[in-house]
Amino acid sequence: MNTLEWKQEDGISWIALSRPELRNAVNYEMMDELDEILHKIEATDDKIVVMTGSGNRAFCSGGDLSLFHSLYTEAEAYGMLSKMGQILKRIFLFPKPTVALLNGAAVGGGCELITACDFRIARRNTKFGFVQGSLEITTGWGGGTMLFERLKPHDAMTYLMTSQLFAAEKGFEDGFIHQLINDDENLEDGLRQFLNPYLKQSANVLSAYKKIWLNKFDLATFEENVEKEIRNCSKLWEKEEHHAAVRRFLNK
Numbered sequence: 001m002n003t004l005e006w007k008q009e010d011g012i013s014w015i016a017l018s019r020p021e022l023r024n025a026v027n028y029e030m031m032d033e034l035d036e037i038l039h040k041i042e043a044t045d046d047k048i049v050v051m052t053g054s055g056n057r058a059f060c061s062g063g064d065l066s067l068f069h070s071l072y073t074e075a076e077a078y079g080m081l082s083k084m085g086q087i088l089k090r091i092f093l094f095p096k097p098t099v100a101l102l103n104g105a106a107v108g109g110g111c112e113l114i115t116a117c118d119f120r121i122a123r124r125n126t127k128f129g130f131v132q133g134s135l136e137i138t139t140g141w142g143g144g145t146m147l148f149e150r151l152k153p154h155d156a157m158t159y160l161m162t163s164q165l166f167a168a169e170k171g172f173e174d175g176f177i178h179q180l181i182n183d184d185e186n187l188e189d190g191l192r193q194f195l196n197p198y199l200k201q202s203a204n205v206l207s208a209y210k211k212i213w214l215n216k217f218d219l220a221t222f223e224e225n226v227e228k229e230i231r232n233c234s235k236l237w238e239k240e241e242h243h244a245a246v247r248r249f250l251n252k
């Protein structure tokens with residue numbers, strides 16, 4: 001694996017996004033490797049999946065803008081967005097509980113990725129934000145649809161419509177972040193403390209409860225809504241306003 005690290009420990013499958021020099025931005029290779037790892041983990045007896053990022057700056061900075069900037073048309077954008085959208089759906093619907101451990105900022109598509117997970121754990125001052133609006137696009141990996149399943153509608157709208165970065169404390173108040181870890185605490189120890197009661201249960205029990213939550217969904221409607229989100233984002237992607245905003249980011 002070139003873009004991910006995977007380890008199995010005490011019933012936990014750890015996936016670390018591993019492109020720290022680009023703040024763990026997602027490229028096509030990472031998408032393929034995520035897909036492959038998720039298939040492998042599904043076949044293990046591991047109880048819980050933890051996703052995190054390498055380094056201490058970012059969990060994930062979203063799509064790799066230096067690469068995806070070359071996608072110009074709606075059709076080109078759709079190809080990339082739907083490829084990652086499939087992976088986010090797999091994470092959202094994964095038969096085992098999933099946890100995003102924010103070792104650093106989760107921004108843009110990175111924030112969509114943490115939304116696909118069942119639980120989010122972060123240091124107090126970690127920032128997260130659906131900044132896509134400042135690039136003249138919207139969420140486009142299905143994370144907007146998923147956010148409305150995680151939060152009260154007005155909180156989800158505030159996160160999405162303002163494009164702001166928020167501190168993890170704000171996410172905790174809104175029920176988006178489930179556990180805050182103090183600065184002087186080891187991140188992994190904090191996570192293990194959170195996970196201990198869950199890890200005392202069997203994999204079958206955890207999966208059965210995940211299934212009850214997923215049974216709530218009309219899968220066809222959920223998939224249709226994700227598809228609409230991806231198509232809408234693709235339309236905005238091809239506009240000059242978006243390309244100009246990305247150029248500003250890359251030339252900063």
Ligand SMILES: CCC(=O)SCCNC(=O)CCNC(=O)[C@H](O)C(C)(C)COP(=O)(O)OP(=O)(O)OC[C@H]1O[C@@H](n2cnc3c(N)ncnc32)[C@H](O)[C@@H]1OP(=O)(O)O
Pocket residue numbers: 021022023025057058060061062063064065066067105107108109110131132135140249250
């Ligand atoms: C598909 C939909 C999407 O996801 S659109 C992408 C939305 N994402 C963004 O706009 C994220 C922009 N990145 C950031 O805000 C910051 O890099 C964050 C994540 C907060 C980290 O800040 P900081 O630790 O100060 O790092 P930095 O900004 O100096 O970045 C270090 C190098 O990494 C690069 N980088 C960062 N994010 C991306 C990205 N998404 N795609 C491509 N490259 C990225 C920066 O340009 C910088 O590169 P360099 O070292 O200056 O060459």
